[in-house]
Amino acid sequence: MAEDVGFDSQVAAKMVEELRSGFRKGRTAEYEWRVTQLKGLVRMIDERETEIVDALDKDLKKPKMESFLHEISLVRSSCLMALKKLKQWMKPEKVPSLLAAHPSSSYIVSEPLGIVLVISAWNYPFLLSLEPVVGAIAAGNAVVLKPSEIAPAVSSLFANILPKYVDNSSIKVVEGGVAETTALLEQKWDKILYTGNSRVGRIVMTAAAKHLTPVVLELGGKSPVVVDSNSDLKVAANRIAVGKWGCNNGQACIAPDYIITTKSSAPLLVDAFKFSLEKFYGKDPQESKDLSRIVNSNHFARLTRLLDDDKVSDKVVHGGQRDEKQLFIAPTLLLDIPLDSLVMNEEIFGPLLPIITVEKIEESLDIINDRAKPLSAYLFTKDKKLEENFIKNISAGGILVNDTTLQVASPHLPFGGVGESGMGAYHGKFSFDTFSHKKAVMSRGFGGDLPARYPPYTPQKQKLLRGLLSGSILALISAIIGWPRIE
Template sequence: MAIIEEENLVAAAAGVEQLVRDLQRTVRSGITKTEKWRIQQLKALLKLIVENQDSLVQAVFTDLGKPAHQVVFTELLILATSCKLAIKELKQWMAPKEVPVPPMALPGIAFVVPEPLGVALVIAPWNFPISLGVDPLIGAISAGCAAVLKPSEITPTVSSILADLLPKYLDTDAIRVVEGGIPITTALLAQKWDKIFYTGNDTVGRIVMAAAAKHLTPVTLELGGKSPVYIDDSVDLKVSARRICQGKWSFSDGQACIAPDYLLVQENIVPKLVETLKETIVEFFGEDPSTCAELGRIVNANHFRRLTRLLDDPRTAEKIVLGGERNEQSLFIAPTIVLDVPLDVPVMLDEIFGPILPIITVKGVDEAINIILDLPKPLALYVFSTNKAVQERFVTETSAGAVGINETVLHVAVLGLPFGGVGESGMGAYHGKHSFDAFSHYKGVYHKSMEADADGTFPPYTSARNNLLRSFLTEDLEEI
């Protein structure tokens, strides 16, 4: 474990620099490259999750007020599944893959070898403080990297328990935890890493990318954005409302990067959908959501005040059709629906990251797609329609990190899908094999036999040899 005090940034920087040197020494020893070491660490990490699930659930509740089932479903279960998949598939992921060799390169063979990038830095966010830190760590371990995990200081209880538990289960010569705030993060970013994996907002994402650029360090940025939902009149509104409400409010009270941010609704179903959403919110959270144990709370006073400012904007306040109640002492904001706010009000300009859901009336698919294209590319886009042509239009005519059809959020649980953004919602992806890829370099290897070379590949280039080389241009054309 590495817990570095923030009071003296110079000392902190020196401590971080020594930490990186120690991890580089471990990587150079070759221990992390072995399949045995990787499997041992993955099994130990799985054991940590299973043996400490109650303590981890309590830590998240202390910091965020999340109920136990949310933590188990969105944090621990995803991590356990990721560990099990990596343990099962690691041998195959690590294996060199042979690739075809053209005639001019014969006699020889070529293959691709995945190698660990080296020493990685993983910076975790506060909204899913366990899974969004440890899941990338699974990728780093699988790939054979050493790594530093920097938990969010906004969730201090989770940060503390990770700093306490990880060294008890994992190889501390290769895996470290560094706690602290902005000064520590600044000191970490000043180092030369072989990979930086950051999950958070686009403002800090730019800072991370600028720091990485100084050393030409590759980055994976998992950011966010305004994830839209389109709904037409072909769907069952009750089913749709339940799935939207779950994705918006049941997972971290809207404080999730893939939570539905706003709805684009075909005009003839808007009144009915609004009523159905209201009924569903009461069904899920009761007549008084402030007393509901199923709802989390806003993470801190700063975010509470930020969301309050969005609601108190005059052009938004007059459009509230449900909710709007809040209690700063308990950091509670009720599930809130605003109807047909102007597109230039603050709630529609930036990612909401909270329990406010704007509904925008649209005439149909064309208008909805144009609104989406006018905004930065989102991390997720959701389409509620049984019309396959409509579904296909959103898949092909818009750009997003992922598309969910007739569902929200649950694509994150499909480990075969890459999870990542595009444009301002991020770069790179992970989950499952994609996590292994995120921390690996795929090295090309060409091995040539000492037998005779292909005739015509060396000088002098006589007419016959030139004709032979030109023959490669037209080879197999009839088969194309």
């Protein structure tokens, strides 16, 4: 369903009412419905891969291999994992019952939340739209997807093809910009998942608060990379480079945002980067077909402003070339950047990579902890003690040691932020849990009633109840036969 004409609060309210009415009939909660929708998504990916790649190329000039590896394959894998595990995920989880409630059984039921809204981002418009939708469907919800208007080709593709593969009465697409998003946010949802920046994240959270709607916010921040002097700098440069410029030319929330290394290692690391970048993208990276472009002129101007800041304009040690007509900025290294520069106080979300130098690598922890908590933090080292210290003392959405970005590809790890970088998490089973309510259930028969739970509360009853509630068999026996209380 594409609501690109006249979509206002009234239209949104009517759509939500219809979705809620359908949800209450229980159709989306059925296992067969969930499986049918997930299979439909797999079929859509298999049949429409060329169209998906073309749309990503139109919006971002995204290389075909990057589109497949970082978006299409990950969504398909999420669908297949959900199909394989869904019966297990839906099965009630048995838990121990209270001794005081014996005989009884206790378990946790994962039930659908209801009507959920997914507002996705432009930088990975296919992945960041459909992976949350996979979780919402697997959990049995009706869902509305609002793709980013900054990636109009992918947004239009969703509106045109998604209804052909899934149940359009319970899974809808709403296209548009600020007005349409505002109309959606005025409605009462059972959960909202938003991917984007912290400014809009605050708007989403404020709107959700009016209805006490829980939110998942996948934001971003400045993801640091600490490179110890004992690292294999050539390997580190390769892995940082592919995580930075091989992820949408740096336009990724988990992309390395800045590097901290020792003064002695910095020149060697710069040389290693130069070698890696020429190997990956050639002597003229603008001619490379493996490097994405900046998404639009606004973001190009924003990145140019960071690069032209007086505090960093003379710090370029590699790259710096730009072409506004082609929305191209070359992979750029900035060395010895002041901490109070613009590029160190804004999320870069582009191909600029500042390098901070310190005397001792341990100083990096204070630099990171003096800033907002990042979505990802990376460490390159052979020192196990430093690794343990880093993991223990750095608060981030996720940490990866001796590589970059791969942690997000694992369906067995939660993906989410902390503090300014977001709240909540998804991926794999975590997606199912995010869009489920964990309902506590206890069931008893009519026998086995304990007189001690009813008034009047005599001293003997109190002793018996203390023994029951303590969970200690010895305390219970003591209460029953009158032994001294056992601590």
